[in-house]
Amino acid sequence: MEALIYPDKANLYRLPWSMNDNPIGWVEVTDICNIQCKGCYRLVMGEGHKPVRQIKEDILFLKKWRNCDNITLAGGESILHPHILDLIKFINDLKMKSIILTNGYALTNSLLKDLKKAGLTGLSFHIDSTQIRPDFKKKKLESELELNDLRLKYGKMVNKVGLYAHFGITVTARNYQEVPKFIQWAIDNIKLINGVSLIIYRGLPLTEGIEYYANDKKIDMKSGGLGYVVDKDEIEGIGITSKDIYAIIKKHFPDYDASAYLGGTIDHTSFKWLIGNIILNGKGKTFGAFGKKTLEIAQTMHHFIYGTYLVYPKNRFGKIVFLMSFFDRSLRKALSKFIRYALLKPIRFFSPINALGIGIVQAPDLLPDGRVEMCDDCPDMCVHNGKLVNSCRLDEYRLYGDLVQAKIVNEQGKQTILKNRSQVLM
Numbered sequence: 001m002e003a004l005i006y007p008d009k010a011n012l013y014r015l016p017w018s019m020n021d022n023p024i025g026w027v028e029v030t031d032i033c034n035i036q037c038k039g040c041y042r043l044v045m046g047e048g049h050k051p052v053r054q055i056k057e058d059i060l061f062l063k064k065w066r067n068c069d070n071i072t073l074a075g076g077e078s079i080l081h082p083h084i085l086d087l088i089k090f091i092n093d094l095k096m097k098s099i100i101l102t103n104g105y106a107l108t109n110s111l112l113k114d115l116k117k118a119g120l121t122g123l124s125f126h127i128d129s130t131q132i133r134p135d136f137k138k139k140k141l142e143s144e145l146e147l148n149d150l151r152l153k154y155g156k157m158v159n160k161v162g163l164y165a166h167f168g169i170t171v172t173a174r175n176y177q178e179v180p181k182f183i184q185w186a187i188d189n190i191k192l193i194n195g196v197s198l199i200i201y202r203g204l205p206l207t208e209g210i211e212y213y214a215n216d217k218k219i220d221m222k223s224g225g226l227g228y229v230v231d232k233d234e235i236e237g238i239g240i241t242s243k244d245i246y247a248i249i250k251k252h253f254p255d256y257d258a259s260a261y262l263g264g265t266i267d268h269t270s271f272k273w274l275i276g277n278i279i280l281n282g283k284g285k286t287f288g289a290f291g292k293k294t295l296e297i298a299q300t301m302h303h304f305i306y307g308t309y310l311v312y313p314k315n316r317f318g319k320i321v322f323l324m325s326f327f328d329r330s331l332r333k334a335l336s337k338f339i340r341y342a343l344l345k346p347i348r349f350f351s352p353i354n355a356l357g358i359g360i361v362q363a364p365d366l367l368p369d370g371r372v373e374m375c376d377d378c379p380d381m382c383v384h385n386g387k388l389v390n391s392c393r394l395d396e397y398r399l400y401g402d403l404v405q406a407k408i409v410n411e412q413g414k415q416t417i418l419k420n421r422s423q424v425l426m
């Protein structure tokens with residue numbers, strides 16, 4: 001059997017992002033949504049749309065304390081906010097990029113045109129088979145691929161107005177094997193798509209042997225509350241890590257590689273964020289991947305020139321990226337493969353070259369001893385009561401006023417149901 005290849009830290013650049021110097025600022029503009037996603041991080045608690053004044057204060061806070069290159073507007077469903085255009089304009093006037101995180105369902109061509117006019121950089125769509133939404137043709141989907149037409153519809157709409165388009169799915173035990181097909185879909189439509197993200201599903205296990213506390217009070221998780229509480233059977237079916245996703249992509253696309261990462265806050269072997277870019281032409285022929293030096297130079301130069309680290313580049317680099325092959329071994333290999341390919345038919349030298357960004361995110365893990373491992377220097381921090389908090393755990397503050405803590409309560413003190421790192425959260 002073919003051996004799987006896993007990421008190696010020696011070949012990866014550790015992104016220089018930190019709490020106070022991080023290109024991403026996360027702002028949730030509403031807790032209202034028009035669909036349902038399994039394991040959603042956000043509860044509808046009746047807060048509704050945040051007042052514009054408060055959102056603008058949060059954006060200014062993030063600019064000041066995070067030194068952001070980009071503000072990601074999330075929710076709930078961010079485009080439902082009645083002042084979304086004003087907010088985009090506000091971010092644009094502050095000379096930051098803006099990305100809207102959306103399920104797409106309420107998106108129209110005319111709204112897209114207005115968003116573009118207001119200065120929006122791009123949209124990141126979450127469309128996957130874990131959702132319940134009115135625009136699915138079937139209630140129960142057998143495969144992630146059944147949604148490709150819907151994704152394509154949004155890709156075309158965004159492309160028409162010339163914005164950045166990104167597509168994300170939640171990876172579960174059920175659709176994990178389909179990850180390569182999802183990547184292939186993005187490769188086939190590279191003219192419309194800039195990147196994809198694969199966010200591993202997380203859940204908080206409801207099972208004997210674990211008790212939960214917040215503010216020193218025991219919490220009864222069964223009686224509702226957090227949207228990501230799952231029972232034991234479901235958790236045992238998860239257990240996927242970012243390394244597994246890397247390995248399955250690498251197996252199907254040997255030219256793929258990751259070039260940068262963020263580790264975890266506890267385990268030195270984790271990869272909580274793995275960022276990579278496949279280089280390819282418009283016909284889906286792949287040549288290689290960005291190496292760590294390209295990411296290092298891009299981050300450093302962007303910081304030197306603009307004062308912030310880089311995220312969501314506005315423009316496609318095309319063949320210019322091959323200039324980095326002076327410094328980057330991985331790009332030298334890609335360039336050499338491209339030249340060999342083009343020499344067979346010299347007209348190919350003129351065909352456009354693209355890069356497909358692939359981001360893998362391993363959400364927080366509950367470790368066997370009950371500690372929770374987060375992403376080191378979390379890029380998706382938001383403002384809550386004047387403090388920066390991990391957006392994936394915001395609901396714990398909203399519901400319980402503090403982070404939830406797990407206590408492993410088995411009798412022997414060592415053997416628990418958490419035999420391995422579970423892909424679970426808190």
Ligand code: SF4
Nearest residue numbers: 363375378380391392
């Ligand atoms: S810690 Fe949570 S919010 Fe931060 S990047 Fe990781 S998953 Fe996202």
